[in-house]
Amino acid sequence: MYNIRFKGKYKDESELKKGELPINAIKYDEPDTMNKIFWKGFLISSPMLLVITILLFIRIGFELNLTIIIIEFILLFVHEFIHGFACPKEIEKEVWTYFKEGALFVYFKDPVSKLRFIWLSLAPNLILGFIPFTLSILGIFNFNSTLEIYIGNISWMMILGGIGDYLNIYNTIKQVPKGAKVMCYGFNSYWFE
Incomplete structure (x- = not known):
């Protein structure tokens, strides 16, 4: 239904490079390794x-x-699937594990709009991170200290x-200029008009 497949362990970039880049595609100026991306x-x-x-240390601890x-580990997978759900339904998405570099990631090769790419990058962080964190800091869960500590942390x-x-x-x-499309090819992102 949502074209999301769990692919398992990522080995090398050749597993991701499918299809062809548009001739006018411009590679993002971005790091070339997962470690550099994290830093x-x-x-x-x-x-x-x-x-x-x-805020965490002052308000919740x-x-x-x-x-x-364990909950955090499970939510890492949920995080990646939320990326997938934020993509257009018809696009084929793949979820990969890359524990050697301490990462999981979702991959898709079809172009999306600049705004959609920003949204799908932000969606899991809003849903699993910023919204529950803000609610915790505001004291919404302070009726139960264990719940507040767990959700906050x-x-x-x-x-x-x-x-x-x-x-x-x-x-x-x-x-990326306004109106341009964004796509992934291998471990890099590209944009084109």
Whole structure:
């Protein structure tokens, strides 16, 4: 129905390179390894990450236990499937694991609009991260301290886990002209008019 397939373990970029790039496609100016993506994503989002971390420690407190770790691990997969659901239904999407680099990712080769690419990059971070985190900070869950701690800490970790997405959003806003299309080819993003 939504054309999302779980592909499992990612081995190399040849698994992703399908079809052809449009002749006029322009490669994003972006890092070429997952490790560099994480570091650059961390740098551009560090002011926001600092603010939410301070809010977590002041308002709720940091807690990490086995239950939180298990829930977080499961939500990593949910995060990727939300990316897939945010894509147009007719596009074929693939969810890959890349634990060697500490990542999971969704891949699709069909072009989408600039705005759709920003939305699909942001959607899981809003749904699993920013919205529940904001509700926790506002005290919506303070009727149950365990629930408040779990939702606050898990949503905080989901926000941290989106640093690669924030880099995609930043690059798309900065590099892609209005009205252009965005597509993935291999581990890189491209835009064309």
